Amino acid sequence: xxxxxxxxxxxxxxxxxxxxxxxxxxxxxxxxxxxxxxxxxxxxxxxxxxxxxxxxxxxxxxxxxxxxxxxxxxxxxxxxxxxxxxxxxxxxxxxxxxxxxxxxxxxxxxxxxxxxxxxxxxxxxxxxxxxxxxxxxxxxxxxxxxxxxxxxxxxxxxxxxxxxxxxxxxxxxxxxxxxxxxxxxxxxxxxxxxxxxxxxxxxxxxxxxxxxxxxxxxxxxxxxxxxxxxxxxxxxxxxxxxxxxxxxxxxxxxxxxxxxxxxxxxxxxxxxxxxxxxxxxxxxxxxxxxxxxxxxxxxxxxxxxxxxxxxxxxxxxxxxxxxxxxxxxxxxxxxxxxxxxxxxxxxxxxxxxxxxxxxxxxxxxxxxxxxxxxxxxxxxxxxxxxxxxx
Amino acid sequence: xxxxxxxxxxxxxxxxxxxxxxxxxxxxxxxxxxxxxxxxxxxxxxxxxxxxxxxxxxxxxxxxxxxxxxxxxxxxxxxxxxxxxxxxxxxxxxxxxxxxxxxxxxxxxxxxxxxxxxxxxxxxxxxxxxxxxxxxxxxxxxxxxxxxxxxxxxxxxxxxxxxxxxxxxxxxxxxxxxxxxxxxxxxxxxxxxxxxxxxxxxxxxxx
Amino acid sequence: xxxxxxxxxxxxxxxxxxxxxxxxxxxxxxxxxxxxxxxxxxxxxxxxxxxxxxxxxxxxxxxxxxxxxxxxxxxxxxxxxxxxxxxxxxxxxxxxxxxxxxxxxxxxxxxxxxxxxxxxxxxxxxxxxxxxxxxxxxxxxxxxxxxxxxxxxxxxxxxxxxxxxxxxxxxxxxxxxxxxxxxxxxxxxxxxxxxxxxxxxxxxxxxxxxxxxxxxxxxxxx
Numbered sequence: 001x002x003x004x005x006x007x008x009x010x011x012x013x014x015x016x017x018x019x020x021x022x023x024x025x026x027x028x029x030x031x032x033x034x035x036x037x038x039x040x041x042x043x044x045x046x047x048x049x050x051x052x053x054x055x056x057x058x059x060x061x062x063x064x065x066x067x068x069x070x071x072x073x074x075x076x077x078x079x080x081x082x083x084x085x086x087x088x089x090x091x092x093x094x095x096x097x098x099x100x101x102x103x104x105x106x107x108x109x110x111x112x113x114x115x116x117x118x119x120x121x122x123x124x125x126x127x128x129x130x131x132x133x134x135x136x137x138x139x140x141x142x143x144x145x146x147x148x149x150x151x152x153x154x155x156x157x158x159x160x161x162x163x164x165x166x167x168x169x170x171x172x173x174x175x176x177x178x179x180x181x182x183x184x185x186x187x188x189x190x191x192x193x194x195x196x197x198x199x200x201x202x203x204x205x206x207x208x209x210x211x212x213x214x215x216x217x218x219x220x221x222x223x224x225x226x227x228x229x230x231x232x233x234x235x236x237x238x239x240x241x242x243x244x245x246x247x248x249x250x251x252x253x254x255x256x257x258x259x260x261x262x263x264x265x266x267x268x269x270x271x272x273x274x275x276x277x278x279x280x281x282x283x284x285x286x287x288x289x290x291x292x293x294x295x296x297x298x299x300x301x302x303x304x305x306x307x308x309x310x311x312x313x314x315x316x317x318x319x320x321x322x323x324x325x326x327x328x329x330x331x332x333x334x335x336x337x338x339x340x341x342x343x344x345x346x347x348x349x350x351x352x353x354x355x356x357x358x359x360x361x362x363x364x365x366x367x368x369x370x371x372x373x374x375x376x377x378x379x380x381x382x383x384x385x386x387x388x389x390x
Numbered sequence: 391x392x393x394x395x396x397x398x399x400x401x402x403x404x405x406x407x408x409x410x411x412x413x414x415x416x417x418x419x420x421x422x423x424x425x426x427x428x429x430x431x432x433x434x435x436x437x438x439x440x441x442x443x444x445x446x447x448x449x450x451x452x453x454x455x456x457x458x459x460x461x462x463x464x465x466x467x468x469x470x471x472x473x474x475x476x477x478x479x480x481x482x483x484x485x486x487x488x489x490x491x492x493x494x495x496x497x498x499x500x501x502x503x504x505x506x507x508x509x510x511x512x513x514x515x516x517x518x519x520x521x522x523x524x525x526x527x528x529x530x531x532x533x534x535x536x537x538x539x540x541x542x543x544x545x546x547x548x549x550x551x552x553x554x555x556x557x558x559x560x561x562x563x564x565x566x567x568x569x570x571x572x573x574x575x576x577x578x579x580x581x582x583x584x585x586x587x588x589x590x591x592x593x594x595x596x597x
Numbered sequence: 598x599x600x601x602x603x604x605x606x607x608x609x610x611x612x613x614x615x616x617x618x619x620x621x622x623x624x625x626x627x628x629x630x631x632x633x634x635x636x637x638x639x640x641x642x643x644x645x646x647x648x649x650x651x652x653x654x655x656x657x658x659x660x661x662x663x664x665x666x667x668x669x670x671x672x673x674x675x676x677x678x679x680x681x682x683x684x685x686x687x688x689x690x691x692x693x694x695x696x697x698x699x700x701x702x703x704x705x706x707x708x709x710x711x712x713x714x715x716x717x718x719x720x721x722x723x724x725x726x727x728x729x730x731x732x733x734x735x736x737x738x739x740x741x742x743x744x745x746x747x748x749x750x751x752x753x754x755x756x757x758x759x760x761x762x763x764x765x766x767x768x769x770x771x772x773x774x775x776x777x778x779x780x781x782x783x784x785x786x787x788x789x790x791x792x793x794x795x796x797x798x799x800x801x802x803x804x805x806x807x808x809x810x811x812x813x814x815x816x817x818x819x
Binding site: 037045069073077086089092151152156174385 | 422423427428430435463471497498500503504521
Binding site: 064065068070072073076077108232233235236237238239249251256257258320321322323324326333335337339341348350352356357360361364389 | 642643644646667668669670671673675676679680701703704714716720723725727746747748750751752759772773774775776783784786788790793
């Protein structure tokens with residue numbers, strides 16, 4: 001820049017002046033753009049109200065509550081075993097993962113632990129529900145950018161995982177399989193071999209998606225360098241899961257806390273990405289799906305013999321106390337703060353859902369972006385409406 | 391259209407119209423909650439492939455849709471939007487309510503923010519029970535809706551009446567005669583669709 | 598696996614090693630806001646609760662953030678009044694039993710019916726802390742955390758909507774979930790679920806005694 005001729009400098013100044021003049025002449029009035037509550041780009045019923053200046057967002061505010069079902073109030077009028085039926089439906093793509101922290105919290109209060117076999121099977125089903133969840137994200141990602149093929153592939157391969165979950169739990173979508181003290185049933189015969197075959201298919205699915213999407217130039221140019229969230233902002237907002245790890249924060253509750261699950265028996269890598277942009281978030285999720293396949297494959301070899309249910313009273317009364325249990329769910333850190341008064345049902349359950357925090361950063365993250373980038377940023381933040389609104 | 395204005399339609403014309411209507415249904419997907427994913431699996435996945443039934447998903451707007459599939463929990467905050475969507479759709483229009491939440495509130499029957507059934511807002515033709523129903527159940531619901539359309543008295547629809555089946559019209563008209571089944575094709579569906587009540591997949595009464 | 602009640606107390610005192618990490622956290626906090634801490638509860642190697650004075654609610658967040666608790670988990674409130682409607686399982690036609698009205702606060706105690714509580718995590722040391730503070734019954738207002746943890750903004754909006762607790766210094770306490778014309782605060786215990794008032798919970802059949810198959814397994818009560 002130093003050895004510019006005077007002529008070049010003058011040219012530069014002239015072009016800047018022309019730009020400024022153009023901006024003044026073409027100054028646009030502010031416009032309010034309403035996306036939702038039912039819009040293909042919002043995965044359900046999130047409504048986003050943006051104020052635009054030309055093509056740029058100056059202010060954006062999500063409007064939630066279109067899916068508010070009042071879980072926290074309803075848990076107060078259910079018994080402990082009935083609560084799992086409800087909380088299944090919070091994050092409806094990875095239902096089994098929702099039950100686990102609640103059951104663990106109840107077990108913590110009762111001071112019991114599931115038998116080792118149940119713990120390993122729980123972890124396998126947990127990871128399968130993560131795969132079922134994130135594979136749909138990977139397919140849906142293309143749709144947000146105009147590529148329709150990946151979603152068909154995702155739905156095809158997701159069916160294999162759902163079949164596995166169904167054959168083990170009886171529920172294709174909402175298993176309601178976890179019980180206080182263990183699991184409802186043991187695994188069916190032949191399930192382990194079948195799961196191995198499906199995991200091979202899922203790895204292929206990840207490869208296909210990587211080829212189709214992540215190497216695609218359009219995809220890269222629409223996600224790289226867009227929607228950057230720095231690590232300290234991410235922590236302030238309480239982001240979790242892949243959104244936090246994509247900002248370079250190495251935090252994964254599967255590895256970072258002692259919990260009565262079998263993640264410590266598996267060898268897996270917690271992927272992080274230094275960029276913090278939309279691409280990083282998508283990429284981390286892709287790697288996590290592969291890691292989940294790896295965890296499942298390793299745990300299939302390590303299922304110990306024994307019962308799947310420990311001894312619990314027939315009518316479960318949870319002793320008085322308070323417990324907080326959080327796990328690394330497909331969308332991020334999901335936790336239950338359970339207060340019991342020694343009754344059949346909980347006194348109060350505070351449900352900490354990952355998407356609620358993940359989406360609370362939207363007003364910050366959308367400031368100054370262009371309208372088409374709203375879609376990619378929202379898609380890469382990845383939320384599920386039931387998980388935001390509860 | 392003088393015939394229609396009189397409230398009469400030649401039976402063969404009705405049949406032709408009904409068949410063509412029932413196999414070119416544009417469906418607007420009003421996916422709200424968990425059921426939306428199962429609806430997506432039914433409509434968008436290669437395994438279930440709804441297009442083989444003559445149903446076309448993903449219209450550009452509700453104004454181009456023939457029926458709406460309301461799937462998932464309708465909350466009180468969402469209810470006005472559902473109502474408005476329904477009013478935007480052109481006649482003749484039909485509605486499928488998918489899942490327990492849309493049918494009656496489902497697991498949230500005692501919640502303070504959930505509408506106890508989308509039928510409080512819009513008229514429903516087919517109820518698909520389940521939480522969530524499998525995609526196959528939704529496909530059956532669509533087949534039943536097609537039979538219902540094939541069995542509809544279009545003249546009554548054009549007069550602005552609610553759903554009236556041909557059998558109902560026939561038996562009214564020929565009170566002395568025993569109403570003959572209109573078509574051998576729909577004989578199996580006759581039990582369900584001979585009345586003008588909504589259909590429930592898998593049977594059962596609508597309370 | 599069947600030491601449900603017997604061995605519990607013995608192991609509590611004997612087998613638990615000290616929890617240097619959480620005790621260190623507590624010491625740090627004491628040195629920063631010592632006089633604001635009313636009560637603490639530490640379950641070694643499990644969890645840590647701290648109750649602070651209401652006027653030190655904001656100060657606590659600042660101190661904890663400086664202490665490494667930079668990851669905001671959640672903020673909400675607790676209503677300790679027993680529900681006057683019970684579980685809504687009783688027959689609505691029968692005469693209602695006298696409801697239990699005694700307010701008993703949970704871990705770390707308390708003096709008021711409402712409490713705010715929040716959780717922060719230190720993601721480097723892998724330790725979390727639950728902070729509680731009383732909320733006055735007459736003027737349910739506490740200071741806002743939204744300038745310290747940006748994520749608290751939405752949680753406080755939710756808390757305001759569900760419990761009617763105000764937050765000093767919050768930019769915008771609009772309704773988060775419910776329509777603007779909604780009346781009442783749903784998560785307060787005296788907010789009735791009207792559907793249950795009309796029709797008792799059908800799921801009550803779940804706690805009927807099951808057919809006697811294996812008597813030795815578990816003790817059935819009530």
